[in-house]
Amino acid sequence: MASLPLLLAIAITTATASAPNATAAADLSALLAFKAHVTDPNGILAGNWTAATPYCGWLGVTCGHRHRLRVTALSLPGVPLAGAMAPELGNLSFLSVLDLSFTQLTGPVPASLGRLANLFGLDLANNKFHGRIPDSIGNINNLQTLDLSNNRFTSTVPTRLWGLQNIVQLDLSQNALTGALPEDVGNLKAITYMDLSSNRILGSIPTSLGMFRTLTYLNLSKNLLQYQIPDAIGKLSSIKELDLSYNVLSGTIPKSFANLSDLTSNLDLSYNSLSGTIPPILGNLTRLISLDLTGNNFFGEIPHSLVNNTPNLSEIYLGSNSLTGENQFNGPIPLGLSTCKSLERLSLAVNNFTGTVPSWLPTLRNLTTIYLSMNDLTGKIPIELSNHTELLALDLSENNLEGEIPPELGQLRNLVFLGLANNQLTGGIPESIGRLSNLTQIDLVGNSLSGTIPVEISRLTNLVELHLGRNKLSGSIPSSVSGLSQLQVMTLSQNSLSSTIPTSLWHLQKLVELDLSWNSLSGSLSADVGKLTAVTKMDLSSNQLSSHIPTSIGDLQMMIYLNLSSNSFQGSLPDSIGKLLSIEELDLSSNMLSGSIPETLTNLTHLANLNLSFNSLDGQIPERGVFSNITLRSLMGNKALCGLPRLGIAPCQNNDDQPRRKPLLLKVILPAVLSFLVLVVCLYMLVRVKVNTGRKMTVPSDTDLLNYQLISYHELVRATSNFSDDNLLGAGSFGKVFKGELDDGSVVAIKVLNMQYELASKSFDTECRALRMARHRNLVRIISTCSNLDFRALILEYMPHGSLDDWLYSNDLRKLSFLQRVSIMLDVAMAMEYLHHQHFEAVLHCDLKPSNILLDNDMIANVSDFGISKLLVGDENSITLTSMPGTVGYMAPEFGSTGKASRASDIYSYGIVLLEVFTRKKPTDEMFVGELSLRQWVSQAFPHQLENVVDSGIRDEHKNGIQDGSRPEDNFSILNTYLASIIELALLCSRVAPEERTPMKDVVVKLTKIKSDYSSQLGK
Secondary structure, three states, X not given: OXXXXXXXXXXXXXXXXXXXXXXXXXHHHHHHHHHHHEEOOOOHHHHHOOOOOOHHHOOOEEEOOOOOOOEEEEEOOOOOOEEEOOHHHHXXXXXXXXXXXXXXXXXXXXXXXXXXXXXXXXXXXXXXXXXXXXXXXXXXXXXXXXXXXXXXXXXXXXXXXXXXXXXXXXXXXXXXXXOEOOHHHHHOOOOOEEEOOOOOOEEOOOHHXXXXXXXXXXEOOOOEEEEEOOHHHHHOOOOOEEEOOOOEEEEOOOXXXXXXXXXXXXXXXXXXXXXXXXXXXXHHXXXXXXXXXXXXXXXXXXXXXXXXXXXXXXXXXXXXXXXXXXXXOOEXXXXXXXXXXOXXXXXXXXXXXXXXXXXXXXXXXXXXXXXXXXXXXEOOOOHHHHHOOOOOEEXXXXXXXXXXXXXXXXXXXXXXXXXXXXXXXXXXXXXXXXXXOOOOEEEOXXXXXXXXXXXXXXXXXXOXXXXXXXXXXXXXXXXXXXXXXXXXXXXXXXXXXXXXXXXXXXXXXXXXXXXXXXXXXXXXOOHHHHHOOOOOEEEXXXXXXXXXXXXXXXXXXXXXXXXXXXXXXXXXXXXXXXXXXXXXXXXXXXXXXXXXXXXXXXXXXXXXXXXXXXXXXXEEOOXXXXXXOOOXXXXXXXXXXEOEHHHOEOOOOOHHHHHHHXXXXXXXXXXXXHHHHHHHHHHHHHHHHHHHOOOOOOXXXXXXXHHHHOOOHHHHHHHOOOOOHHHEEEEEOOEEEEEEEOOOOOEEEEEEEOOOOOOHHHHHHHHHHHHHHXXXXXXXXXXXXXXXXXXXXXXXXXXXXXXXXXXXXXXXXXXXXXXXXXXXXXXXXXXXXXXXXXXXXXXXXXXXXXXXXXXXXOOOXXXXXXXXXXXXXXXXXXXXXXXXXXXXXXXXXXXXXXXXXXXXXXXXXXXXXXXXXXXXXXXXXXXXXXXXXXXXXXHHHOOOOHHHOXXXXXXXXXXXXXXXXXXXXXXXXXXXXXXHHHHHHHHHHXXXXXXHOOOHHHHHHHHHHHHHHHHHHOOO
């Protein structure tokens, strides 16, 4: 291949021999420079732009008639090139058209293009140009068409661009342009087509746009435009299509829109913040074909003028508003729509319409799309809909429709989408559905459909998504599903499907998501599962699958989420599971897997969540990868695992050490243990003697029992980075609590008392005494103390999940399920029962509230903060306090009025907390004023109106499916049964008369039964 200088010399010689014009040589030089800057992967230019052919005959090059050797057009649309644009193109001084669209060029657009004074058409669309649009383009006064769409231009539109008064078509869409549109935009006097959509343009719509008397198309959609739509838009007398969708526009639709009489194509104002009613003046747009007002805040009725005066209207999209029928709250879909005989697409989804699906819908013969989802429509699906043989999409999901799916829907041969999800449909799936050969998506989720999956469904060879979950389907999965060759998503979860998974299912090579969870599928997992090479999500949990996990599971290289939990898989984990290089979440819990954990799991760099709990795994736990941050919850239930001391799992023992350890056990450890037991017995007898003789027991000081654990002040300074605010967990009147890491690597909570507070020292002694005496799984454990003349601190067990108060009121995505709330309050009840009844000195907490209930790594509740606790010695039932400790809203009435603390006052606090946990209302909420309290508010709703006071998170949980994986219910019957029992218990605990409150030991019994019955009801 000739070198570029030689090729250039030959070409110039050829050109100058025909016409010795130096400018012709400049044009040739510019073309060769362009060729040199781009890559030509298909060799199109290399095989055509050669010295053997005059450049005026090269592909895409046009020369003038008068100036025959001057290039007037360079047009290569769609030619696959790459690389940058040569600045030398600015030397083609006779160029009038430059079209390099769809050529994959990149880099900045050279400013030299501004020298092309004769250019009237510039098209660089659909490339990868970036940077600013050159200001110099504003110098091309003859420019009529400018298309820079679908590139990566940034910054603001050059001001000089708005001075191109000859521009007829301007397209800057699909870039990343920013800034506001200036009023100078009105200088484009000749403009007929303007598209600035899909950028980041902000501010208001300039009123100067109203000066465009010739503008027929305006698209400002998908920007950040805000404020009201200016009345000036109504002056666009020639406009045929107007799209202002996907902005932040507010206010009402201007009345001046009545003047847009030439609007014959599309008016799209969707997905803004427009409000008010839909103005009747839209009925003046008599030639309108499509109207889209979706996703705004319109309310009221659909104006009669809109449907009566627009005979050509074929598309109406009014979804996601607050539109109603015949009254201001709700009502049927208005009868006036029946006059729109040209209507092809109707969308009224996400509104407040009630009543039945209109019987007049079938009279609109031209309808191809019906979206009525997310309303409150009732009754049955009209059989007459089957007459709409041209119907492409039918969406009636999320209503209250009942009855069976009409078999007649099988006549909708052109149907592409069928959505009937989340209704109350019963009966079986009609076999006639197999006739819908064009169907690509079917969604029947969340009904009460029964019977088997019809084998006829396998005839839907174009089906891409099949959603049949959350029904009552039974029987086996048809083996004929292999006929669904285009299927990408299959969800059959939460049914009663049984038998084995057909081998033919694993031949669906386009399958991306598969959910068969919560059924009764049995048998082994076929090795053919490895053929689903495109799958990214697979959930087979909560079935009865058994045998080994096949090694072919490692062939699923695209897998991101895999859940095989709650089955009966046996044997060891295959090493091939370490080949799932894309996996992010893997759940193998609650099986019968054995053997060691494969070291290959540490190679999965994207794996963030791994659950191996409740199997029979043994041996060393790997240390790298996901295991460096794994929690105990993910490994618990495997009794033979070892090697993770930070989680309390014992280190692995070397067999060689066994002979040495035995003598050590006999000679050293055993005598020490026996001595300690003797000491404990002696101490216990001494205390009993002192109690029985009526003498007041003196509890040993903290140094007596904790001296061997004392931690120095300097170690605490290191652990907390000198008590840095970065480690601060909380603060109160008694001091601050810090998170710290001790020298041995253990993470603790360090409660530093505020010694300026006069009761701080007393609080320190009280808490030491209470925690030293009490040892229970639901009480925060005291690890050590640090004390000197001016510093006192308690070193406590660290609770990584914070307090119950955090979980109830934090603004993040943390939510507690109904069962979690029951479990937490049962934990608290067991702790309080222990304090009140299972020690010779009863401990009164005196300040029980959500902020003093801490949650450990496994969400087990631990009661904390005994700073104002009191002891009942011997037969005492109460104690009178001279000060007024406790927290307003949680204190029992007698505690607040007389200062008398007792077991009953703690029970009252517990009852208030129990109400708070299930209502998510603090007793000090601003709504509780005067005589109205939290207890009274709930009592008024008990038992028949609890849905009005219960936390919305619990209601949503039961509406959308139980968070813990159990089957969702169609109503709140299960919830109401157990919720009523809990609220009744809370009201009993918080009665005014102390003697009428339920003792904590009875609270534990009742909550245990509620938790057990609720769990078994949900199949847990």
